Amino acid sequence: MGAVLGAFTVSQLACCCGSAACSLCCSACPSCKNSTSSRIMYALMLLVFTIICCIMLTPGLQAQLMKVPFCDGNPNGCKDLVGYLAVYRICFIVCLFFVLMALLTVGVKSSKDYRAGIQNGFWGLKYLIVIGGCIGALFIPHGAFGTTWMYFGMIGGFLFILIxxxxxxxxxxxxxxxxxxxxxxxxxxxxxxxxxxxxxxxxxxxxxxxxxxxxxxxxxxxxxxxxxxxxxxxxxxxxxxxxxxxxxxxxxxxxxxxxxxxxxxxxxxxxxxxxxxxxxxxxxxxxxxxxxxxxxxxTFDTQSIISLIIWFGCVLYSTIRTATSSQAAKLGVAQTVLVKDDGSGGSDDGGENGGQKVYDNEEDGVVYTWSLFHAMFSLATLYVMMTLTNWYSPGADLTTLSANEAxxxxxxxxxxxxxxxxxxxxxxxxxxxxxxxx
Known part of the structure; x- marks a missing residue:
């Protein structure tokens, strides 16, 4: 479903929430496989929210929030909007998003499936859904959320370690x-x-x-x-x-x-x-x-930073790793080039009109299992959550975040x-x- 932008018109502004955004992420490349560009977009989404989680752990952020009028009059001083609880809540929504995508793409055999549009397009809408969910999650009552979600994080994070x-x-x-x-x-x-x-x-x-x-x-x-x-x-x-x-x-x-x-x-x-x-x-x-x-x-120490670098390296490796020769033989060597231009008909010039070639290499069969891919990303989210919080176990003192036996x-x-x-x-x-x- 990856598309190539031709002449840029007002009517094409909607493409930011459609499948064209998938190909835009690879606009610097001469050509791009539809399956690869989609995986890169999901990897970038995970990276963006990981950076947001890192910002939430920045020392002194809570002190800056106290200057905001809303937090100044808040009984808890907005302390739940930062720190490890904020990381838990953001990762909770991101993890749910990938779980939902895994459920929506179960059993997809090729890009001809009507659910291919959900997998490869609507990127603007996906970001809006996740961002809106993260904002709403910041207001989840304290209660037992932190402790309960920690156990999910430990199990999911350890499963991702195996991967x-x-x-x-x-x-x-x-x-x-x-x-x-x-x-x-x-x-x-x-x-x-x-x-x-x-x-x-x-x-x-x-x-x-x-x-x-x-x-x-x-x-x-x-x-x-x-x-x-x-x-x-x-x-x-x-x-x-x-x-x-x-x-x-x-x-x-x-x-x-x-x-x-x-x-x-x-x-x-x-x-x-x-x-x-x-x-x-x-x-x-x-x-x-x-x-x-x-x-x-x-606090961010050297080993935590290296852990995240290795984590993202593994995510990228699994994302851009090409199909094996046996998969290529099964799917067929021939690939269909899908190009949208200014209406003059199909073309494979690959960008002479400002567009880019995107090869839909999943028409005969998916290169990777979409549902398992999203399941892996949901586990990767939990691993990020536990790594950033140092596999922390919330106890009586919920403000303490230190080294621990776990x-x-x-x-x-x-x-x-x-x-x-x-x-x-x-x-x-x-x-x-x-x-x-x-």
Whole structure:
């Protein structure tokens, strides 16, 4: 349903709420697939509301709101309009939006379905609905909303972590396979050096991180839990790296090697650092992070920012990742070009009249499952909510937002699950030789 704008007339102003907005987001590109442009638009929507949530956690925002006449006369001083409760309420509406979209697109097989317009168009209306819902959600009575929604957030956020781990491992395999294939095809020393360089770089950073962890996050006669985390994760990474180069694994997967393992190792070290940074015990953290241990207001630290960068990287990767060759064969190589111009008839000039080519590559069948895509984005919203609030558990003091044990174990369990999933991708072709893994 992605359209291409031709001559700009007054009658086309309505396109801002229609399918044309989908193609406008890619106007800088020579051409755009309808499925890709729609996913990018949803990713941008999620990013916009994530930024709004970050603004709601900005220190001093509540003090500025007190200067507003409405808040000045409000009994609670509009404190519920900022902070972690504001993040909860905004993410509540955004999550509901994606759940609704998932329900509306269940069973869609191609863009010929009448629900394709809902999926690929009406972007202005969608933003208005979500913004209106967010404004209304700010007035939800305090009650048990925060605690109840927190449990939904924990479950949904953890489910997204599993999806994120799969995406990261898939990226590692895709990256290594791509470079190995290029090296085998060209026998270029450049690709060989690139493989060696990035593998060495990943392991070097991971090794340096382990040393720094022992220096800054442990004490000679204390911080036993941190010592356990660092040691066990380092040992597991060494084991998984050795497994990746075993003869049987190499025979089953010739393109599997140390580049994937080094990338996963680096990610495990990040999760270990992130977990230790959320440790409530300030004595087991370096001085430059211990100041946030007993913080009475939301603060953005380095590990939270990196978590969001990795999160959005995974969202973008899942959004723009092209269909596999098997999907392309199933859907057909031929694609239909849908172009709207000034009424002179169909054209494929791709923008000579100010428009842009948009390939509707879902007429014969959807490239991705729309309902599952929205379900994943709803879980991504919950993950953002829990990450921004540091997996916070509302208690008696609802103004306190500090490091806690929940966030520590979420990160550590995520690291172990990542190693488990990656290890399975290595040995699965050996244990199940009759199945094809790609």
């Amino acid at each position: 994120q781990l799969i995406l990261i491992i898939d990226f590692a395999h895709s990256w290594a396979e791509s470079w190995v294939t290029k090296y085998e095809e060209t026998e270029s020393k450049g690709w060989y050096c690139a493989l060696l360089s990035f593998t060495f770089l990943h392991y070097a950073i991971a090794f340096a991180a382990v040393i720094l962890f022992y220096i800054f996050y442990t004490q000679p006669h204390a911080c036993g839990l941190h010592k356990f985390f660092i040691s066990i994760n380092m040992i597991l990474c060494i084991i998984i790296s050795i497994v990746s180069i075993l003869p049987r694994v190499q025979e089953a997967q010739p393109k599997c090697g140390l580049l994937q393992s080094s990338f996963v190792t680096l990610y495990i070290m990040y999760l270990t650092w992130s977990a230790m940074s959320n440790q409530p015990d300030c004595n087991c953290k370096p001085s430059f992070t211990s100041g946030s241990c007993n913080s009475k207001s939301p 966030s520590v174990w979420v990160k550590i369990v995520s690291a172990w699950l990542c190693l488990l999933i990656y290890g399975w991708t290595l040995i699965a072709p050996i244990l199940l030789p009759d199945r094809e893994f790609s």
